[in-house]
Amino acid sequence: MEGLKVSKSNLVVYIHPSQSNQVSKAVLRELSTLLFTYDEIFDGVVLAYYVDSLDKCAKVLPGVYPYFGVNLKVNMLLFSPKPDMLLEGKVEKVTPEVIIVIVLGFATAIITEKDIRGEFKFTMKHGVFASKYHKRHVIKKGTMLRFSVKSFDEEQIYVYGSLVPDNTGNIQWLDKNLEVVSHTDRKIYRSTKKRENEGKPLRSDKDALELSTVDTPQKLKMSKKQKVREES
Incomplete structure (x- = not known):
């Protein structure tokens, strides 16, 4: 199925100082908030993620509560449907x-x-x-x-x-019949093109029926004349 893609991203996750003793869990908890929501940065709905690497060095942000940023590399599975997919x-x-x-x-x-x-x-x-x-x-x-x-x-x-x-x-x-239908369509197309290239006029079934209807009386009339001549 189309509409699925994998994005490799470098992210910075900001962790509350109270979570400094369980950074890995805190990072995963933050990433889970992205699941099944559309993210403009990634241009898609996040379906799953995998943390490829986590930097042990964190940058502390100044403030009343000194959050610290953790750098990590993440592989994300995204749902990003586009027109005609x-x-x-x-x-x-x-x-x-x-x-x-x-x-x-x-x-x-x-x-x-x-x-x-x-x-x-x-x-x-x-x-x-x-x-x-x-x-x-x-x-x-x-x-x-x-x-x-x-x-x-x-x-x-x-x-x-x-x-x-x-x-x-x-x-x-579709899986059982689309290939057969497509193959039949291709055969009809090739047959039509072949007749056009040979210079033969194309006619519909209706035209063929009308011609056969007109020809039949004439053929019968000719056969009767031939029979009379033979008897004479």
Whole structure:
């Protein structure tokens, strides 16, 4: 899944003097306050961290309570979705107007009706979005869904998504069928281009049907004339 990245950072954590005898715990406690919140400096939501190194030398800040700053190197796992990235999550709710998805167990993704491609039609009887072309391509509560990012609300941790791209939808169905569908599309494209390069005119099934309908009476008429000549 896209939208995840690792950031290696040099940080300074300020510790209260009362915590001077347990610096490591105090540092971890401060870092934990960053979890599952958006940080502008890192440009993402902090999901996890790992302290790579901790400097034993601390700088004391002057004041009534002389806090001391501890230098450390931290590796952070960030959730930073950008437009057109592909995210994955579990469908929590499906209505005719909206599909709500939970991403990574904490972020809410909202996909409105206008951002669901016309292939999918909502059925009131079953309360699901089903493809008009592939009966088994269904989106319902509990479905693992792949969708495209439109925008990201950092304050609310809301992702606004889209199911317009062809490579979005039910992950289980896509993993089994997307390659086959893409391969079929490529074969049709190559066949069309080959006929165009050979200079052969392209015609639709409707045109072919009309031509065959016109040709049939003429062929029957010619065969009758040939038969009469043979008898004479």
